[in-house]
Amino acid sequence: MLLSDHVSKIPLVGPLYAKKLEKLGISSIKDLLEHFPHRYQNFSLVSTILTAQPGEVVTIQGQVVQIKNVYTRRGKTLQLAVISDGTDTIDVTWFNQSYLVKSLPPGTWLSLSGKISTIGRKRSLVSPQYEKIGNWKLEIGNSSTLHTGRLVPIYPETYGLSSKWLRAKIARLLPLLAKEIEEYLPLSLLEEHGLLERRKAVEQAHFPESASDAEDARRRLAFDEFFSLQLNSLWRKLSWKNAIPAPQLKIDQKKVTAFIKSLPFTLTQGQKQATEEILQDMRKPQSMNRLLEGDVGSGKTVVAALAAYVAWTNGYKSIFMAPTQILANQHFNTLKNILEPFGAEVGLVTSGQNLKLKISNLKFDVVVGTHALLHKVRLLENVALAVIDEQHRFGVAQRALLAQKRGGFAPHVLTMTATPIPRTIALTMYGDLDLSVINELPKGRLKIKTWVVGQQKRESAYKWIRERVKNTSEQAFIVCPLIDVSEAETLKNVKAASVEFIRLQKEVFPDLRLGLLHGRIKQKEKDSVMNKFKGGELDILVSTPVVEVGIDIPNATIMLIEASERFGLAQLHQLRGRVGRAQMQSYCLLFTENRSQKVYTRLKALEGGLSGPQLADLDLKLRGPGEVYGTAQSGFPELKVGSYSDLELIKLAREVAEKIIEQIDKHPKIKKLIKDKTEISSN
Ligand code: ADP
Numbered sequence: 165m166l167l168s169d170h171v172s173k174i175p176l177v178g179p180l181y182a183k184k185l186e187k188l189g190i191s192s193i194k195d196l197l198e199h200f201p202h203r204y205q206n207f208s209l210v211s212t213i214l215t216a217q218p219g220e221v222v223t224i225q226g227q228v229v230q231i232k233n234v235y236t237r238r239g240k241t242l243q244l245a246v247i248s249d250g251t252d253t254i255d256v257t258w259f260n261q262s263y264l265v266k267s268l269p270p271g272t273w274l275s276l277s278g279k280i281s282t283i284g285r286k287r288s289l290v291s292p293q294y295e296k297i298g299n300w301k302l303e304i305g306n307s308s309t310l311h312t313g314r315l316v317p318i319y320p321e322t323y324g325l326s327s328k329w330l331r332a333k334i335a336r337l338l339p340l341l342a343k344e345i346e347e348y349l350p351l352s353l354l355e356e357h358g359l360l361e362r363r364k365a366v367e368q369a370h371f372p373e374s375a376s377d378a379e380d381a382r383r384r385l386a387f388d389e390f391f392s393l394q395l396n397s398l399w400r401k402l403s404w405k406n407a408i409p410a411p412q413l414k415i416d417q418k419k420v421t422a423f424i425k426s427l428p429f430t431l432t433q434g435q436k437q438a439t440e441e442i443l444q445d446m447r448k449p450q451s452m453n454r455l456l457e458g459d460v461g462s463g464k465t466v467v468a469a470l471a472a473y474v475a476w477t478n479g480y481k482s483i484f485m486a487p488t489q490i491l492a493n494q495h496f497n498t499l500k501n502i503l504e505p506f507g508a509e510v511g512l513v514t515s516g517q518n519l520k521l522k523i524s525n526l527k528f529d530v531v532v533g534t535h536a537l538l539h540k541v542r543l544l545e546n547v548a549l550a551v552i553d554e555q556h557r558f559g560v561a562q563r564a565l566l567a568q569k570r571g572g573f574a575p576h577v578l579t580m581t582a583t584p585i586p587r588t589i590a591l592t593m594y595g596d597l598d599l600s601v602i603n604e605l606p607k608g609r610l611k612i613k614t615w616v617v618g619q620q621k622r623e624s625a626y627k628w629i630r631e632r633v634k635n636t637s638e639q640a641f642i643v644c645p646l647i648d649v650s651e652a653e654t655l656k657n658v659k660a661a662s663v664e665f666i667r668l669q670k671e672v673f674p675d676l677r678l679g680l681l682h683g684r685i686k687q688k689e690k691d692s693v694m695n696k697f698k699g700g701e702l703d704i705l706v707s708t709p710v711v712e713v714g715i716d717i718p719n720a721t722i723m724l725i726e727a728s729e730r731f732g733l734a735q736l737h738q739l740r741g742r743v744g745r746a747q748m749q750s751y752c753l754l755f756t757e758n759r760s761q762k763v764y765t766r767l768k769a770l771e772g773g774l775s776g777p778q779l780a781d782l783d784l785k786l787r788g789p790g791e792v793y794g795t796a797q798s799g800f801p802e803l804k805v806g807s808y809s810d811l812e813l814i815k816l817a818r819e820v821a822e823k824i825i826e827q828i829d830k831h832p833k834i835k836k837l838i839k840d841k842t843e844i845s846s847n
């Protein structure tokens with residue numbers, strides 16, 4: 165057997181098990197050996213039966229004295245056994261495993277792990293882990309047991325594939341194949357940073373002898389995970405910089421100044437700084453690849469508009485891509501207002517239009533559309549700038565698509581996001597991007613007053629909203645509960661919003677004008693609802709949680725979020741950013757029916773004045789990275805071993821990757837970790 169062999173080469177693994185393993189992302193034997201436990205059950209305390217205390221989690225080893233099936237009235241069975249180790253006896257109970265009576269007859273030697281409980285006055289083990297001893301010797305570490313009497317690895321499981329099964333297979337394969345596990349890092353480097361050898365780390369991660377062994381193993385494996393991510397993003401950064409020529413733009417400072425003067429406001433310091441960084445990039449003959457991060461309302465659009473203006477003064481086109489049609493419409497209007505006075509023509513491409521036909525002969529200087537534009541971009545000539553709004557929904561692949569050379573050059577790419585990204589994530593995931601951050605809001609914005617509202621205050625909150633919006637220009641958003649956390653607009657979320665909309669209109673606000681918005685409404689109707697809300701013909705807009713992040717409605721002053729505990733702090737902060745855009749005092753009501761102190765404390769954090777990135781970091785601390793960033797919907801890659809809260813290790817991996825990539829050709833084994841096969845031209 166080889167590491168690279170398919171799992172079906174493993175004895176007793178047929179197509180059925182192969183299929184189940186596939187569900188866990190395991191197809192080769194290597195994958196199986198790299199399926200690491202996510203925790204360990206501590207069964208390392210071995211005790212005699214005599215001294216085992218109620219409440220203790222222990223391992224005892226002894227012989228079956230008697231065992232029998234007992235049938236309950238409901239047709240279930242219990243297996244009652246008595247075990248003796250010479251010091252005393254103990255009762256053991258299992259449920260519905262009548263085969264045990266045959267497979268563990270009196271005289272069998274067993275090792276059993278579990279919590280000692282008391283039934284009546286007698287000590288007993290209920291549903292303990294067990295294994296026969298004597299017939300199977302584990303060749304790793306000192307322990308001769310596998311499922312008991314040690315730190316027992318618990319794996320991510322799937323239906324029909326238990327940790328016990330995985331553990332047994334891995335324990336058999338490791339001694340045979342561990343020597344094939346390659347070390348790709350120089351030994352000097354391992355020593356310098358106190359990292360285990362990879363082979364040892366793999367063995368030790370499955371079967372550690374102590375908690376500190378397990379931690380050492382985890383550290384090395386997590387390092388590898390981060391290192392590979394870093395290496396790949398650094399490689400992308402280098403190849404982007406070296407391989408893709410972009411139009412070198414001339415910056416006419418006078419024109420830039422005149423443009424800035426024409427704006428109805430003065431730029432904030434953060435906007436000025438970001439503008440400068442972007443213009444610096446666009447001067448260069450390599451394609452810009454910059455991420456512009458700033459809270460909702462921090463004014464990213466105007467910064468991008470300035471970049472488009474500069475492209476236009478150089479005789480080039482720009483394209484603007486938004487995640488949704490409504491946002492595309494909004495950008496279109498904003499850009500039209502800003503750019504058309506100078507003579508640049510702004511056009512909107514909607515998803516309904518036949519893009520293929522139209523796009524190649526679009527006459528506009530600035531083309532705005534949804535991300536559907538992305539795939540057609542190659543057809544458009546003379547594009548110097550591509551702006552992608554709300555970047556977290558766009559992956560590496562999409563950016564790479566833009567980078568494909570067209571007519572000898574690629575556009576400069578500016579991605580924008582209001583998603584507050586914790587530092588660890590920025591370092592890991594966006595290592596290939598240059599980062600500009602706008603960390604202040606325009607002057608004069610009032611802090612959005614935020615309250616956590618429990619069930620008992622619901623009615624008075626509704627009353628308060630009515631008083632504010634009825635017969636005034638103020639408006640409110642009501643965001644419905646997030647039923648389904650997937651990124652797409654699912655039927656479940658739509659249904660919840662529709663039901664809530666009817667309830668609110670009929671029972672709560674019969675005297676007000678309500679509108680409903682969700683992703684499954686036809687475009688025409690969406691636009692009409694949105695326009696009505698913008699025009700003040702609606703008092704309240706009820707919507708699903710995933711719809712439209714960046715809408716600009718100056719009169720909207722109230723944001724009510726249902727079941728707010730289901731959102732991350734950063735997400736809530738982003739939703740809240742839909743209000744408070746003008747000089748009026750705005751409010752955010754975080755509804756929750758969950759009374760746990762933990763939830764309350766977490767939501768309370770929004771009442772303070774923390775910035776988006778601060779909230780993101782706090783959320784990472786309070787909920788743990790698994791919950792915040794570990795899911796597919798977060799848009800960040802799922803880590804198998806590492807954790808996004810591990811700043812020290814992430815930094816180390818980056819440092820090492822930076823050093824190694826400078827002389828990558830000296831490290832052929834490491835070079836194999838790079839997925840992108842474009843060679844970097846040396847210059
Ligand atoms: P976001 O960063 O969320 O995309 P926008 O670009 O939509 O924010 O800007 C939000 C609002 O703030 C817009 O109405 C915009 O005209 C306004 N704005 C932008 N910059 C400034 C500024 N420096 N001073 C005052 N208002 C500004």
Ligand code: MG
Nearest residue numbers: 464465553714
């Ligand atoms: Mg925006």
